[in-house]
Amino acid sequence: MQQELKYLMGKLLNNRTGKWRAGIGSIGLWIAAVLLLAAVQLHSNFSYLLDKEHVGDADTTYLIINRQLNNNNLNNTTLQEEEIEQLKKLPEVTAVGTVQPAYFKAILSISNSQFPFQTDASFETVPSGFIDQLPSNWDWKEGDEIVPVILPSLYLDLYNFQFALAQQLPQLSPEIIKMLTFNITILGAGQSIVLKGRVVGLSDRIQSLLVPASFMHWANQRYATENKRKPSRVIIKTKDASSPQLNQFLQKNQLRTDQEKTRFSQYRQVVNWVAAIAGFSGLLLLAFALLVLSLFIQLSITGRKEQIQLLLQLGAGPAQLSRFLFQQFFPLQAGMIILALLTLSLLQWMLQEMLAKQSILLSPFISLYTLGSAILLLLAIGLMNRRAIHTTIQSK
Amino acid sequence: MDIRLQHLMPLPLQDQPLAKDSDIWEKDILLSAGQQIKITARSGRGKTTLVHFLAGLRNDYTGSTYIGNKNLMNRAPEDLAQLRREELGIVFQDLRLFPELTIRENTELKKLLPRIPISENTIEDMAAELGINTLLDTPAGICSYGEQQRGAILRALSQPFRWLILDEPFSHLDETNKEKAIGLISTVVNQQKAGMILLDLEPDNHFTYHQQFQL
Numbered sequence: 026m027q028q029e030l031k032y033l034m035g036k037l038l039n040n041r042t043g044k045w046r047a048g049i050g051s052i053g054l055w056i057a058a059v060l061l062l063a064a065v066q067l068h069s070n071f072s073y074l075l076d077k078e079h080v081g082d083a084d085t086t087y088l089i090i091n092r093q094l095n096n097n098n099l100n101n102t103t104l105q106e107e108e109i110e111q112l113k114k115l116p117e118v119t120a121v122g123t124v125q126p127a128y129f130k131a132i133l134s135i136s137n138s139q140f141p142f143q144t145d146a147s148f149e150t151v152p153s154g155f156i157d158q159l160p161s162n163w164d165w166k167e168g169d170e171i172v173p174v175i176l177p178s179l180y181l182d183l184y185n186f187q188f189a190l191a192q193q194l195p196q197l198s199p200e201i202i203k204m205l206t207f208n209i210t211i212l213g214a215g216q217s218i219v220l221k222g223r224v225v226g227l228s229d230r231i232q233s234l235l236v237p238a239s240f241m242h243w244a245n246q247r248y249a250t251e252n253k254r255k256p257s258r259v260i261i262k263t264k265d266a267s268s269p270q271l272n273q274f275l276q277k278n279q280l281r282t283d284q285e286k287t288r289f290s291q292y293r294q295v296v297n298w299v300a301a302i303a304g305f306s307g308l309l310l311l312a313f314a315l316l317v318l319s320l321f322i323q324l325s326i327t328g329r330k331e332q333i334q335l336l337l338q339l340g341a342g343p344a345q346l347s348r349f350l351f352q353q354f355f356p357l358q359a360g361m362i363i364l365a366l367l368t369l370s371l372l373q374w375m376l377q378e379m380l381a382k383q384s385i386l387l388s389p390f391i392s393l394y395t396l397g398s399a400i401l402l403l404l405a406i407g408l409m410n411r412r413a414i415h416t417t418i419q420s421k
Numbered sequence: 422m423d424i425r426l427q428h429l430m431p432l433p434l435q436d437q438p439l440a441k442d443s444d445i446w447e448k449d450i451l452l453s454a455g456q457q458i459k460i461t462a463r464s465g466r467g468k469t470t471l472v473h474f475l476a477g478l479r480n481d482y483t484g485s486t487y488i489g490n491k492n493l494m495n496r497a498p499e500d501l502a503q504l505r506r507e508e509l510g511i512v513f514q515d516l517r518l519f520p521e522l523t524i525r526e527n528t529e530l531k532k533l534l535p536r537i538p539i540s541e542n543t544i545e546d547m548a549a550e551l552g553i554n555t556l557l558d559t560p561a562g563i564c565s566y567g568e569q570q571r572g573a574i575l576r577a578l579s580q581p582f583r584w585l586i587l588d589e590p591f592s593h594l595d596e597t598n599k600e601k602a603i604g605l606i607s608t609v610v611n612q613q614k615a616g617m618i619l620l621d622l623e624p625d626n627h628f629t630y631h632q633q634f635q636l
Contacts, residue, residue, distance in 0.1 A: 029529065030530070033522065033526055033529060033530045034530075036521070036522065037519055037522060037530075332519065335517055335519065336530075338476065338478060338505065339505065339506075339517075339530070339531055339534060340502050340505030340506030340507070341502060341506075341534055342499055342502040342503070343498045343502060344499060
């Protein structure tokens, strides 16, 4: 289209009233777009905060679960098969492993004049996948000289900072403790055997002396003092220790675990409600924003209906006029959406800064969903413009 | 390019007995290229309706309107736009100027649409002939109705056309300005070897008409 014609048509469509309308409409569009994208971003932020999966495996929690002990179930704390199966089916639980106890008596000792040591002990074993720092030599077969043992870090801390100080014994670093070899005396079924043991790793996760499953199997077969019982403890792997469903299940079945790790669950229900209310408000905002948007487009195009009609009567080609009108309105509207996106980016960054001070971690950038929504919004506005232009040009 | 009206009858006039007496409604009329036509009618007989039919702005009628070989009803929107741009010059009864544009801009807009340049000097000369050269840069909206009427004539003459259609074009002009406008219209119509249809309330001898009709 020639420049002079563009200028004249521009003058015709952007008169003072038109500019005023466009100004007001643009502010309306900007507000609507900010509200709409904010609804999406808020939803993303909530999902980000509530859904811990984004943190990856670092946030995976391991819980050891056993029965709540009371005066009625003393010595009767085994877990039923059905309970373990139900645990496996919970959506938050990604893996369940049985904690296998030893059915024999064990004594650990060091026959060293400088460091005499002897204690009764009991072992447990868990599937390798549940061990936090699995040593490379975590295996045992009959005939092996050394039985590898994993010691809870807590036990070493108790020794170093409590027992050693009180008994005036030397403190032991993790490196030293891994160098010590001790005797393991196994007693049971009228037999006994003395084996060598060595600490090969320290666990922060499982507060129990762990031995390889192969060793436990071998020793239980030979030295078990009683018939095999069902396990009393299981270890589960979960991405969401505070899940209300998981905690309801535990309560219902009179099971318990580390309360510290599940304490957040009582707040979660409330947070879920707040998130639902926020989502509903977001939907209302969305509806309101779309209403403003469609009114803006109506105002922009149908507000100039008379001029458009007269241009057509004078012989302006509908296609040429459509293109011209689209170029007149869409760049400004697209600019408003981009401005809204920038506004939201700034707000998100400010929110992230503010929450970071309270140790709530949020992404400083707007989510891909928000960006996608902005693109969808642009497409929707483009289509709404085309439709409004088409309707105005077709109407007589 | 001939214009042919075949049994044309506006739907709003269908039940009016007076419409049966018309020389045009429900008749088979041929307006040959280059002819000058006068259509006289009292108010309410459908002059403006006929102009709108010829421009393809309305199609609430029975019968057919042919401009050239094409039935207006069957023309695509782009085809109709081309017809209005390049074949028809129209002075509407209600003028239809953009009040926010000056007389010059109104004229330029019409001139620019067909992309066939008519020199600025020609427009200035025609404006002088119509006595509105001093108003060319005045917004149409603040000109008097008579001045706007001459502005609308200037706009219609500023484009190429095969037919010039004038709907009560001199209603607000004094005798002197009317004579000037008639002179200019005659000259331009002859230059362009175009046909002309003048619709008015009363009979007149402004032009040498080839055919005259009562609507």
